[in-house]
Amino acid sequence: MTAKKLQLPYFITLLLVVVVLAFFIFRPFLATLAVAGMIAVIIHPFHERFTKILKGHAGIAALLSVLLVAIGILVPLVFLGALVFMETRDLYFSLTSNGGNYFGLFDTLVTQPVRSYIPEFNPDISSYLQQALSWIVANLGILFSGTIETILHLFLGLIALYYFLKDGKRFTKALIELSPLADSHDEEIMKRLTVAVNSVVKGELIIALTQGVLSGFGFWLFGVPSPALWGTMAAIGALMPGIGTTIVIVPAVLYLLFTGNTLHAVGLSLWGATAVGLIDNLLGPHLMGKGANIHPLFVLFSVLGGVAFFGPLGFFLGPLVLSLLYALIDIYRMMILKNGKRHA
Numbered sequence: 001m002t003a004k005k006l007q008l009p010y011f012i013t014l015l016l017v018v019v020v021l022a023f024f025i026f027r028p029f030l031a032t033l034a035v036a037g038m039i040a041v042i043i044h045p046f047h048e049r050f051t052k053i054l055k056g057h058a059g060i061a062a063l064l065s066v067l068l069v070a071i072g073i074l075v076p077l078v079f080l081g082a083l084v085f086m087e088t089r090d091l092y093f094s095l096t097s098n099g100g101n102y103f104g105l106f107d108t109l110v111t112q113p114v115r116s117y118i119p120e121f122n123p124d125i126s127s128y129l130q131q132a133l134s135w136i137v138a139n140l141g142i143l144f145s146g147t148i149e150t151i152l153h154l155f156l157g158l159i160a161l162y163y164f165l166k167d168g169k170r171f172t173k174a175l176i177e178l179s180p181l182a183d184s185h186d187e188e189i190m191k192r193l194t195v196a197v198n199s200v201v202k203g204e205l206i207i208a209l210t211q212g213v214l215s216g217f218g219f220w221l222f223g224v225p226s227p228a229l230w231g232t233m234a235a236i237g238a239l240m241p242g243i244g245t246t247i248v249i250v251p252a253v254l255y256l257l258f259t260g261n262t263l264h265a266v267g268l269s270l271w272g273a274t275a276v277g278l279i280d281n282l283l284g285p286h287l288m289g290k291g292a293n294i295h296p297l298f299v300l301f302s303v304l305g306g307v308a309f310f311g312p313l314g315f316f317l318g319p320l321v322l323s324l325l326y327a328l329i330d331i332y333r334m335m336i337l338k339n340g341k342r343h344a
Contacts, residue, residue: 031313032157038320039069040164041197047165062165066158074154083228091226185331192330196323204299205319208238211279215245218271222264224252239300245276298322
């Protein structure tokens with residue numbers, strides 16, 4: 001009788017120990033697996049099309065989808081990240097060795113006009129900018145200086161993506177069977193998580209990245225220094241409700257004006273208003289669809305908080321966590337609260 005009573009506590013203790021050990025074993029690869037899962041959700045429609053074309057050969061379809069991701073997404077992102085890293089590093093060394101010109105220009109454009117209204121306004125912009133640049137160099141250096149580790153994670157991420165696409169339905173079914181919730185609740189969670197991921201990542205982030213790339217191209221075209229870095233900043237700015245890329249484009253236009261490049265300043269203004277400004281109207285309806293309608297303010301903070309917590313991968317992992325949170329809250333609101341009120 002005593003042995004039977006000890007069986008359950010013993011099993012739970014053993015299970016917890018093994019789960020903790022498994023967590024530490026998988027911990028170095030959790031971010032890689034999470035990003036691979038997120039990409040699998042986004043490109044799943046392409047995988048389904050390939051599967052139909054190939055008459056049910058899910059393995060070959062998954063391989064084609066992975067090649068599509070590698071060529072169309074990962075290669076440009078790695079190239080862009082390496083470019084941003086080099087530009088940030090060069091700008092950091094330039095500011096630390098000879099930042100007088102930059103800070104003198106900032107003093108003329110911003111500090112002196114504001115000080116005429118607020119005499120106490122005297123920001124230590126050099127310290128703030130150098131701290132921000134050193135953080136970017138340190139974090140991007142982890143990705144682009146540790147070449148072997150980066151290649152390993154990319155390779156493992158592509159393998160994980162292949163199996164998520166090929167065996168995703170089996171994985172989902174296994175999770176539903178293990179969950180203590182009702183199957184209908186589990187299926188609804190999966191469905192709403194998919195909708196939230198598509199809404200936030202495929203909608204908000206892809207539009208922001210597109211605006212950032214076009215902004216960076218405009219900076220390069222009209223002679224703004226470090227175009228990849230400021231294009232990246234424009235992508236983050238694009239997530240700000242009501243502000244968008246203007247938070248970076250306007251200072252760039254003013255920089256060109258005060259350095260005597262009036263024609264380039266006019267060109268960049270027109271580029272920002274047309275090529276960049278119209279992206280929301282052109283891509284938004286196609287990418288957002290009937291999404292989760294998560295407010296852009298929360299998307300912005302999820303990106304910034306994700307980057308602060310996870311590093312550069314937080315640009316994707318932060319919104320992924322937000323998507324999961326939104327899906328769970330939606331399930332709680334739609335099912336648990338509704339059922340509670342019904343029984344009351």
